[in-house]
Amino acid sequence: xxxxxxxxxxxxxxxxxxxxxxxxxxxxxxxxxxxxxxxxxxxxxxxxxxxxxxxxxxxxxxxxxxxxxxxxxxxxxxxxxxxxxxxxxxxxxxxxxxxxxxxxxxxxxxxxxxxxxxxxxxxxxxxxxxxxxxxxxxxxxxxxxxxxxxxxxxxxxxxxxxxxxxxxxxxxxxxxxxxxxxxxxxxxxxxxxxxxxxxxxxxxxxxxxxxx
Numbered sequence: 001x002x003x004x005x006x007x008x009x010x011x012x013x014x015x016x017x018x019x020x021x022x023x024x025x026x027x028x029x030x031x032x033x034x035x036x037x038x039x040x041x042x043x044x045x046x047x048x049x050x051x052x053x054x055x056x057x058x059x060x061x062x063x064x065x066x067x068x069x070x071x072x073x074x075x076x077x078x079x080x081x082x083x084x085x086x087x088x089x090x091x092x093x094x095x096x097x098x099x100x101x102x103x104x105x106x107x108x109x110x111x112x113x114x115x116x117x118x119x120x121x122x123x124x125x126x127x128x129x130x131x132x133x134x135x136x137x138x139x140x141x142x143x144x145x146x147x148x149x150x151x152x153x154x155x156x157x158x159x160x161x162x163x164x165x166x167x168x169x170x171x172x173x174x175x176x177x178x179x180x181x182x183x184x185x186x187x188x189x190x191x192x193x194x195x196x197x198x199x200x201x202x203x204x205x206x207x208x209x210x211x212x
């Protein structure tokens with residue numbers, strides 16, 4: 001194969017080199033940032049809501065203690081050592097129509113269930129504390145393999161979490177989530193319109209219809 005350049009020069013590549021070039025262009029499949037993509041979609045949705053004065057909801061900063069910093073240049077700093085000062089609670093909180101909102105966003109590749117191991121005991125405890133104060137607490141569950149997103153009231157998650165010892169179940173089944181949750185259909189803007197699910201949940205709760 002001959003590649004000709006605007007300056008008149010040309011370069012010849014044999015089929016072996018061509019194949020190697022194509023192999024270099026193929027990036028290996030990775031799931032390292034799959035959770036970040038879901039998080040980014042939620043962050044963009046929060047910005048959409050904020051700009052339209054619909055809600056004020058932000059991602060909680062993770063408390064980190066910086067131990068060692070190097071300064072290779074005066075204008076640059078590189079963190080060499082740091083640790084988490086305390087366990088984080090949930091991902092997001094804020095206010096929507098006078099209601100305190102607190103929620104966690106989780107993702108799984110599973111197609112039939114959502115593992116309990118994705119949640120930590122201190123997060124469950126935090127959700128219980130929020131519920132005791134009449135806060136609106138929930139989880140957004142993203143099934144990446146199915147491209148499906150669900151709103152699930154934290155009461156459902158907490159109750160099933162505590163039943164683990166009795167039932168031996170290690171996850172929430174998709175069937176349970178479909179029955180007790182509210183599916184959120186991604187859109188262009190906002191990308192994850194979860195406030196629609198919040199509105200639906202509040203209406204159903206008022207009419208005592210949620211989970212039925």
